[in-house]
Amino acid sequence: MGSTSAHTNEGGLGRRDLIKRSAAIGLISVPTMGFLSACASSGGDGNEKVEKGTKSEKNPLGVNEAAPLDFVLFDGGFGQQYAKDAIKIYEKNYPNAKVKFTPTQKITTVLQPRFNGGNPPDLIDNSGAEQMDMGVLVGQKQLTDLTALLDAPSLDDPKKTVRDTLRPGIVEMGQFDGAPVWVLYYAYTVYGVWYSQKLLDSLDAKYPETWDEMLAVCEKAKKKGIAGWTYAGKHPYYLPFSLYPMIGKVGGREVLDAIDNLEPKAWEHPAVKACFEAYYELQRKGYILKGTPGLDHIQSQTAWTEGKALFIPNGSWVENEAAKTMPADFDLAVSAPSGLDASDKMPFGTMWASGGEPFIVPAKAANAEGGMEQLRVMLSEASSKNFTQSVKSLSAFNGGTDGIELTPGLKSGVAALQKAGQNVVNPRLQDWYVALQKEKIGVAGIGEMMAGRATPAETIKKIQKFADEAAKDTSIKHYKHQ
Amino acid sequence: MQHGKNRFIVGFLAAPLALYALFVIWPFIQSIYYSFTDWTGLSPEFGMVGFDNYSRMLDDEIFWKSLQHSLTLAVVLPLVTVGLALFFAFMLNVGGRRRRGAAIAGVRGSSFYKIVYFFPQVLSIVIVALLFQFAYNPNSGAINSALKVVGLGSIQPDWLGDPDLALICVMAVLVWSTVGFFVVLFSAGMASIPRDFYEAALLDGANRFTTFFKITLPLLWDTVQSGWIYMGILALGAESFAVVQIMTVGPNGGGPDYSTIVMPLYVYQKAFRDGQAAYATTIGVALLLVTLAFAALVMKVGRRERLEF
Numbered sequence: 001m002g003s004t005s006a007h008t009n010e011g012g013l014g015r016r017d018l019i020k021r022s023a024a025i026g027l028i029s030v031p032t033m034g035f036l037s038a039c040a041s042s043g044g045d046g047n048e049k050v051e052k053g054t055k056s057e058k059n060p061l062g063v064n065e066a067a068p069l070d071f072v073l074f075d076g077g078f079g080q081q082y083a084k085d086a087i088k089i090y091e092k093n094y095p096n097a098k099v100k101f102t103p104t105q106k107i108t109t110v111l112q113p114r115f116n117g118g119n120p121p122d123l124i125d126n127s128g129a130e131q132m133d134m135g136v137l138v139g140q141k142q143l144t145d146l147t148a149l150l151d152a153p154s155l156d157d158p159k160k161t162v163r164d165t166l167r168p169g170i171v172e173m174g175q176f177d178g179a180p181v182w183v184l185y186y187a188y189t190v191y192g193v194w195y196s197q198k199l200l201d202s203l204d205a206k207y208p209e210t211w212d213e214m215l216a217v218c219e220k221a222k223k224k225g226i227a228g229w230t231y232a233g234k235h236p237y238y239l240p241f242s243l244y245p246m247i248g249k250v251g252g253r254e255v256l257d258a259i260d261n262l263e264p265k266a267w268e269h270p271a272v273k274a275c276f277e278a279y280y281e282l283q284r285k286g287y288i289l290k291g292t293p294g295l296d297h298i299q300s301q302t303a304w305t306e307g308k309a310l311f312i313p314n315g316s317w318v319e320n321e322a323a324k325t326m327p328a329d330f331d332l333a334v335s336a337p338s339g340l341d342a343s344d345k346m347p348f349g350t351m352w353a354s355g356g357e358p359f360i361v362p363a364k365a366a367n368a369e370g371g372m373e374q375l376r377v378m379l380s381e382a383s384s385k386n387f388t389q390s391v392k393s394l395s396a397f398n399g400g401t402d403g404i405e406l407t408p409g410l411k412s413g414v415a416a417l418q419k420a421g422q423n424v425v426n427p428r429l430q431d432w433y434v435a436l437q438k439e440k441i442g443v444a445g446i447g448e449m450m451a452g453r454a455t456p457a458e459t460i461k462k463i464q465k466f467a468d469e470a471a472k473d474t475s476i477k478h479y480k481h482q
Numbered sequence: 483m484q485h486g487k488n489r490f491i492v493g494f495l496a497a498p499l500a501l502y503a504l505f506v507i508w509p510f511i512q513s514i515y516y517s518f519t520d521w522t523g524l525s526p527e528f529g530m531v532g533f534d535n536y537s538r539m540l541d542d543e544i545f546w547k548s549l550q551h552s553l554t555l556a557v558v559l560p561l562v563t564v565g566l567a568l569f570f571a572f573m574l575n576v577g578g579r580r581r582r583g584a585a586i587a588g589v590r591g592s593s594f595y596k597i598v599y600f601f602p603q604v605l606s607i608v609i610v611a612l613l614f615q616f617a618y619n620p621n622s623g624a625i626n627s628a629l630k631v632v633g634l635g636s637i638q639p640d641w642l643g644d645p646d647l648a649l650i651c652v653m654a655v656l657v658w659s660t661v662g663f664f665v666v667l668f669s670a671g672m673a674s675i676p677r678d679f680y681e682a683a684l685l686d687g688a689n690r691f692t693t694f695f696k697i698t699l700p701l702l703w704d705t706v707q708s709g710w711i712y713m714g715i716l717a718l719g720a721e722s723f724a725v726v727q728i729m730t731v732g733p734n735g736g737g738p739d740y741s742t743i744v745m746p747l748y749v750y751q752k753a754f755r756d757g758q759a760a761y762a763t764t765i766g767v768a769l770l771l772v773t774l775a776f777a778a779l780v781m782k783v784g785r786r787e788r789l790e791f
C-alpha cells in the first residue's frame with residue numbers, strides 16, 4: 001500500500017491531469033456518438049409480409065403454401081406435444097412450408113425484443129407467469145383481428161364456421177371493445193374447489209353446498225388431523241378461483257361485472273363482505289393448513305395430494321400439474337363453490353369457467369394467414385381430442401370428448417359444467433388488469449386476510465382503494481363488460 | 483519525447499473510451515431519454531410526455547416502499563456483511579493462539595474455513611435463492627424441521643410468508659452468499675500488512691481487540707471502503723433483485739403485501755409485466771441516483787489519511 005498522490009509538476013502530465021483530460025474527451029464523445037446512432041426502439045424496418053396465397057376450398061384463408069411459419073409456444077402445464085402434433089398436420093397440408101417452432105417459458109424475454117424490433121412471430125401462445133399484457137398489446141395495435149379465422153369454414157365440416165364450433169364465451173373473451181377478436185383462447189379451464197372424492201368419502205361426508213355445511217366438513221376433517229383448506233400462499237390470487245364465483249352466486253352476476261368495470265364501491269357490496277367473512281372464518285377456526293401462506297402453488301398442491309388438506313381452489317390444469325404426486329386412487333373431483341345459504345341469488349352449481357392459453361397473431365407478423373391457419377388446424381376435432389387426451393384439459397372446441405377415456409378430474413369437470421348450464425360466470429380482472437388482480441387484490445389483499453393479518457373489513461377497504469386507483473390510472477387501458 | 487505523448491495517450495485511450503461510452507454511458511442516456519416518453523416496451527411507437535412519469539413516481543406508494551427497502555438493504559447489508567467478513571478474516575489470519583513460535587496465526591483449521599466461507603460464491607445466486615426457498619418452506623423446509631427436531635415445534639414461522647420476517651429472510655440469504663468473498667478479499671489485504679507490526683504490538687502486550695482496531699482495521703481501510711461500496715451496489719442492484727424475485731411471495735416476488743419489494747424488482751415488473759417501459763426507466767433513473775449518492779456518501783464519510791509504510 002503506497003501513496004497515490006502523484007501530481008508531478010516537472011513539465012509532464014500528472015496522473016490526475018491525464019484522468020481529467022480523458023474524462024473530458026469522454027464527456028464530449030458521448031452526446032456526439034449518441035445522436036449519430038439510432039434509438040434502440042425505433043430501429044428496424046420489421047417484417048416483410050409474405051405474399052398471400054390463392055384461396056380455395058382447402059385453403060380458405062389464402063395461406064401462402066410455401067411461406068415459413070414462426071410459432072412460439074408457452075411450454076407450461078400443458079407441455080408442447082399437442083402443438084407439435086398440430087404442426088405435423090400443418091406441414092402435411094402444406095408440404096412446402098417450414099414451421100419454426102420455439103417452445104419457451106420466458107414469453108416476454110423472448111418476444112419483447114421482437115415486438116420492439118417489429119419482427120414478431122406469426123403465432124404465439126401468450127401464457128404463463130411472463131405473459132405479455134394483452135390490454136397493452138391491443139391498445140398499441142400490435143395484434144391481428146382474428147375475425148377472418150372465426151368466419152372461415154372449420155376443418156372438419158365446411159358447412160360450419162370455426163366460430164360455430166367454439167364453446168360459449170370463447171369469442172367474447174377475445175374481444176376487448178367492439179367487434180374485433182384479438183385473442184383466441186385454446187384451452188377451456190374449469191375453476192373451482194378441487195378435492196379427493198376418496199378422502200371426502202373416508203370422512204363420510206358429501207361436498208358441502210352451504211357454508212354451514214362447509215364449516216361442518218372442515219370441523220370433521222380437523223378432528224382427524226386433516227386441514228380443511230390449503231391454497232397457493234405465495235400466489236394467493238388462486239383464491240379467487242373459488243371466491244369470485246361464490247360472490248357471483250351470493251350476489252348475482254352484476255356484482256362481479258361491477259368489480260370488473262372498476263365501479264366505485266363495487267367491493268363494498270354486501271355479497272362481497274359476506275363471502276370474505278366466510279373465508280376469513282376458515283382461517284379463524286384453524287381450518288387452513290398450517291404454513292400455507294409460505295407455500296407456493298406446487299408445494300400447496302403436494303400437501304393437498306398427500307392428504308394433508310381437503311380442499312384447494314384451483315383450475316383444471318391441476319390434474320396435469322399435480323399428476324406426479326397424485327396417488328393413483330386419489331379420485332380427483334371438482335365442485336362449484338359452496339354458497340352461503342338458500343337466499344343466494346344463483347343456484348348451487350354456479351362456477352367459473354373460461355378460456356385459457358391465449359393464442360395471438362401479431363399485427364406485424366410476416367405470415368399472419370399461416371398463424372391463423374395453424375389455429376384452424378388446432379381447432380379441428382382431431383387436434384382437440386388429442387389435446388384433451390394428452391393434457392387432461394378441455395379445449396375451446398365444443399364437444400369432442402365423445403369416445404375418449406376421460407380422467408377422473410376431467411370427467412368431474414365436464415359434469416360440473418353440465419350442472420352449471422347457463423350459470424357460468426367469467427370474471428375478467430385477471431386478463432384485463434393483471435397487476436391489480438394478482439399483486440394488489442391477490443397478494444396484498446386476500447393473501448393478507450387469509451394469513452390472518454387483516455380483517456375482512458380492512459381488506460375490502462384496501463382492495464376498494466386499489467381498484468379506485470386502477471380506475472383513475474391513465475397509464476392502463478380500461479375495459480367494460482358489454 | 484514530450485511532444486507526441488498526448489497523441490500517444492489519446493490514441494491509446496480512444497478505443498476503450500469509445501467502448502465504454504457505447505456500452506455503459508449511452509444506455510444510461512437512453513434510459514433517461516425514455517423516462518420522458520410513454521413507451522410501453524411492447525411496440526416501437528411512443529410519444530414525449532415531459533415529466534409525467536416523474537410526478538407519477540412521486541405519488542406512487544409502492545415506489546416509496548421499494549425505495550425504503552432498497553435503502554434498508556444498502557445500509558444493513560454492507561454493515562453486517564463487511565462486519566462479519568472482517569471478523570472472520572481477522573480470526574482466520576491473526577486471531578488464533580500463538581503456537582510453534584509464530585507471532586501471528588489464524589485459528590485452527592483456518593484454511594479449511596476459508597474454503598467453506600468461499601463456497602457459496604461458486605454457486606449462482608439463482609441456485610442460492612432456490613435452495614433457500616426450500617429451506618424456508620414452512621411445512622417441510624429445513625429450518626422449521628430443525629426447529630421441530632430440537633424441540634421448538636411450537637415455533638413454526640411462515641418465514642417468507644410473513645411480512646415482518648420476509649425482508650430479514652432475504653437479507654440473511656444475501657449475507658450468507660456474499661460474506662465469503664469479503665473474507666477472501668480482507669484476508670488478502672491482511673496478508674500485505676507487515677508482520678513486524680503485529681510482533682511489536684504483541685511485545686507491548688496488546689490483546690486481540692486492540693490489535694484489530696489499532697493495526698488491522700486502519701491498515702485495511704482502503705479495502706474495507708471498496709468492499710463497502712461494492713456490497714452496497716450489490717444490495718441495491720442485481721443480487722437483491724434475484725433473491726427477491728425468486729424467493730418471495732407474489733406473481734413476481736416482492737411480497738407478502740409489498741414487504742420485500744425493491745427498486746430493481748419494481749423496474750422489472752413495470753417494464754416486463756405491466757408494459758410500462760417508460761415508467762420503469764424513470765424508476766431506473768431514481769435507482770441510478772440512489773446508487774451514485776450511496777457511493778459518494780461512503781467515499782466522503784470514509785475519507786481517511788492515507789498511511790504509508
